[in-house]
Amino acid sequence: MVRTSLHPLLVAGLVLLWLSGGCSFVDFETSPYTPRGLQVRYSDQDDLTFFVWRLTQSADPALVEFELWQDGAHRPLDLATAPYPSEPFACDRLYLCFQYQLPGRWTAPTDTVALRAVHQRFGTIPGAEPRSSEVPQTYAFDPVPASNNQVANPQLVDLLVEDGFPIRRSFEWVLTGADEIDSQIVCEPPPANGWSPLSATVPLPQGWTDDPPCLAVRPRRSDRNATALVAPLSPGPELYLGNLDHIIETIRHPTQVAFLVDLQVSNSGRCEQLVNAVRHTILDEFAEERKPVHELGVYYPRDATGAPTSGCDQSESLTYPLSTIEADALDAMADQSVRPALALIVLNNLQLPVNVEKNAQLLELTARADTDSGPGLIPWLIGFGTSYPTITWANTTPWMPVESRDFEPSLRSAVRYLFPLSSTPALEDYALELPRPSGSQTPRYMRICQSSPAPVLYTGEGLTPQSAQSDPHPWPSSGLPALHYMLPTQSFIPFGEFSAPRLALTYEACDRFCDNPFQARNGQTYPSWLGARNQCQWVTP
Numbered sequence: 001m002v003r004t005s006l007h008p009l010l011v012a013g014l015v016l017l018w019l020s021g022g023c024s025f026v027d028f029e030t031s032p033y034t035p036r037g038l039q040v041r042y043s044d045q046d047d048l049t050f051f052v053w054r055l056t057q058s059a060d061p062a063l064v065e066f067e068l069w070q071d072g073a074h075r076p077l078d079l080a081t082a083p084y085p086s087e088p089f090a091c092d093r094l095y096l097c098f099q100y101q102l103p104g105r106w107t108a109p110t111d112t113v114a115l116r117a118v119h120q121r122f123g124t125i126p127g128a129e130p131r132s133s134e135v136p137q138t139y140a141f142d143p144v145p146a147s148n149n150q151v152a153n154p155q156l157v158d159l160l161v162e163d164g165f166p167i168r169r170s171f172e173w174v175l176t177g178a179d180e181i182d183s184q185i186v187c188e189p190p191p192a193n194g195w196s197p198l199s200a201t202v203p204l205p206q207g208w209t210d211d212p213p214c215l216a217v218r219p220r221r222s223d224r225n226a227t228a229l230v231a232p233l234s235p236g237p238e239l240y241l242g243n244l245d246h247i248i249e250t251i252r253h254p255t256q257v258a259f260l261v262d263l264q265v266s267n268s269g270r271c272e273q274l275v276n277a278v279r280h281t282i283l284d285e286f287a288e289e290r291k292p293v294h295e296l297g298v299y300y301p302r303d304a305t306g307a308p309t310s311g312c313d314q315s316e317s318l319t320y321p322l323s324t325i326e327a328d329a330l331d332a333m334a335d336q337s338v339r340p341a342l343a344l345i346v347l348n349n350l351q352l353p354v355n356v357e358k359n360a361q362l363l364e365l366t367a368r369a370d371t372d373s374g375p376g377l378i379p380w381l382i383g384f385g386t387s388y389p390t391i392t393w394a395n396t397t398p399w400m401p402v403e404s405r406d407f408e409p410s411l412r413s414a415v416r417y418l419f420p421l422s423s424t425p426a427l428e429d430y431a432l433e434l435p436r437p438s439g440s441q442t443p444r445y446m447r448i449c450q451s452s453p454a455p456v457l458y459t460g461e462g463l464t465p466q467s468a469q470s471d472p473h474p475w476p477s478s479g480l481p482a483l484h485y486m487l488p489t490q491s492f493i494p495f496g497e498f499s500a501p502r503l504a505l506t507y508e509a510c511d512r513f514c515d516n517p518f519q520a521r522n523g524q525t526y527p528s529w530l531g532a533r534n535q536c537q538w539v540t541p
Contacts, residue, residue: 032056033064033117035127036095039165040114042105045137045227046219048083049106052166053115053127054095061088061096065118068100069109074116083221086168097166103223108132135159139171141229143215144519145236146537148439149208151201152233153519154217170220171198175205175213178232185232187214192225209235209513235513237529241449241538242437244505248430251423253341253492256332256375257282258296258325260346261311262354271312277402278347278382278411285415292420294340296328301358314350320361329375341421341492342375348383349399362391376492378421380414394418394494417496424501427487431459432503433480443475443509448483449536450506457484471533475509508536 030036038053051068055061067074079085083101091097108114108130115127141156160167172195177188198217212235218228259279265271275298286293300308301317309317329342344365348354362379369377378394381387385396395418397410432455436443448455448468455468460476468483475481487501510529518537519525526532 031122031125032059033119033122033125035066035115035117035125038115038128038130040106040108040130040132041138041160041165042132042134043136043138044134045139047104049102049104050138050160050165050167051100051102051106051115052097054092054097055088055117057090057094057096059096061098063120066098066100067116067118067124068102069112069114070102070106074112076118081222083223084167084169084219085222089166089168091166099167135163139217139219139229141215141217141231142525143202143231143233144517144525145204145233146201146519148238148240149204149235149513151203152215153201154198154215155525156198156217171217172196172220173198173202173215173217176216176230178212178214185212185214187216187230187232190216190218190228190230204233208233234516236518237513237516237537238511239518239529239537240437240440240443240509240511242434242446242505242507242509244432244434244503244507246432246503246505248424248427248501248503250498250500251338251425253338253376253421253423254336255286255291255293255419255421256296256329256340256342257286257293258329258342258344259298260300260320260325260344261298262301262314262317262320262346262348262358263312264314264350265312268310268312271310274349274402275311275347277407278345281408281411282345282415285412286419289416291415294332296325296332296342299325311347314354317358318355319357322361322365326365326374333375339373340375341378341419342369343378343380343419345380345382347399348381348387351384351386353389354387359388359390362388366391376421376423378418378492378494380418382411418494420495421492422490422495422498423492424490427485427489427501430485430487431482432485432505433482434505434507435480437507437509440509440511442511444512445472445510445514445530446475446481447472447508447510447534447536448505449508449539450504451483452504453485453487455483456486458482459484472510472530506536506539508538 033055035053041050043050066077068077077100079098079100086099088096088098113126114130117125117127119125138160139156139158141154143152143154145152156171174190174195176190179186202215212233214230214232216228216230218226261275263271263274265274279298283293283295299321300311302319302321303309303316304318333340366377366379381393381396383399395414397414400407457465458468458473458481459465460481461479463474463476485503490498515528515530517525517527518529520535520537521539526535
């Protein structure tokens with residue numbers, strides 16, 4: 001009599017079918033312990049057959065073992081004794097991956113499953129059909145020195161992982177000698193000892209660039225030494241970073257003040273009170289803000305005979321004494337090393353246009369002040385713009401009674417905003433000298449990595465001036481190079497509006513091996529620093 005043993009999961013399924021009624025449809029779910037997605041890959045490079053399979057994430061690996069078809073039978077696997085042992089690891093989001101390797105080529109069975117699970121409670125659970133393939137190699141590397149030849153980036157690629165074959169294994173490295181034979185670098189066989197675990201970078205000995213070695217890399221196997229790949233090390237370019245945050249110097253102009261009084265006030269005492277209130281408030285604010293000021297004086301319009309008027313009756317005044325004010329300003333300028341600013345403060349409390357002569361005088365003065373070498377003119381009207389329809393004032397403070405609570409604040413705020421007038425030097429060809437970056441000894445070339453604003457010209461002693469957009473630039477054999485900028489010059493700008501231009505620059509200088517391969521900050525490796533236009537090692541442009 002033949003006795004048949006039914007799998008416990010099948011028995012459970014039949015009971016559910018009987019309980020649900022003979023006509024019901026039952027959907028059997030695959031056990032979480034069923035081995036899925038079995039991939040098999042043979043590698044000539046390793047002479048190994050790699051296996052990887054999955055269980056669903058809900059499975060408990062401690063409750064299951066695996067058997068693989070070998071030598072005509074299913075034989076238990078000890079995952080810890082594999083050439084590349086690994087604990088189960090999460091993969092494909094909802095699965096646990098398992099791996100194993102066998103030396104040589106493995107042949108799949110034709111009449112049974114290749115892999116099966118053995119559960120402590122549920123017994124044997126067959127796995128899926130294998131997907132088999134062969135590859136010539138499973139890893140590659142292409143070392144490139146970095147950090148001025150202090151380390152090398154092995155640029156290791158696990159080709160199995162790259163091809164979607166999940167595997168966990170580590171690598172190791174060692175340096176070995178190199179010989180030059182017929183102008184070719186020939187690496188010596190790696191030594192048996194001295195191997196170290198491989199990480200993202202390999203430390204290199206000091207002075208290795210004088211006699212470059214080779215780098216050997218291999219996987220770390222538990223059963224024997226793996227076959228190593230060996231590649232020569234070529235020194236990388238020695239690069240040094242320079243940073244400049246240059247604020248262009250500011251010229252602060254000393255202030256000359258001339259009060260020109262052209263009021264219409266019938267009471268002379270009241271008129272003098274108004275003039276003194278304006279004058280004292282403005283000069284007091286200069287003193288409180290510790291802003292240097294030189295008062296030229298108080299000036300009054302002239303009548304038809306050229307004699308000064310009181311400044312309190314516009315009907316008797318005809319012209320302004322602007323030539324006298326200019327002469328006084330030039331005399332005071334002789335004692336100042338920096339070109340001063342002349343604040344011509346005009347007091348006019350009427351909203352009616354002044355006569356043609358006065359308006360023409362002011363118009364001529366403002367036009368001339370932009371071109372001559374005298375003080376820079378800043379016309380300030382305390383009054384109403386309708387009085388001078390063709391004049392552009394640097395500042396207009398509306399006339400108001402001196403008793404008004406807004407009278408003093410409006411004058412004081414104008415002083416704080418306007419003075420001192422500020423300028424830059426001529427910026428149409430502004431040269432910024434580049435210091436040698438820290439650590440650089442004998443720079444041969446430089447490259448602009450980042451610049452704001454953009455320079456237009458690069459110069460240096462013994463060099464032909466070249467466009468700053470050229471790349472890279474030769475470093476001068478003596479002296480320092482300079483970048484030239486074309487920027488708008490700022491002249492006699494009110495203090496509250498002025499902002500000193502800033503030149504921000506990051507550049508890279510190369511001392512040696514400038515034509516050799518290097519790895520940029522973006523992670524990409526270039527065959528030559530000289531040929532990698534606009535690419536810097538230390539910063540991404």
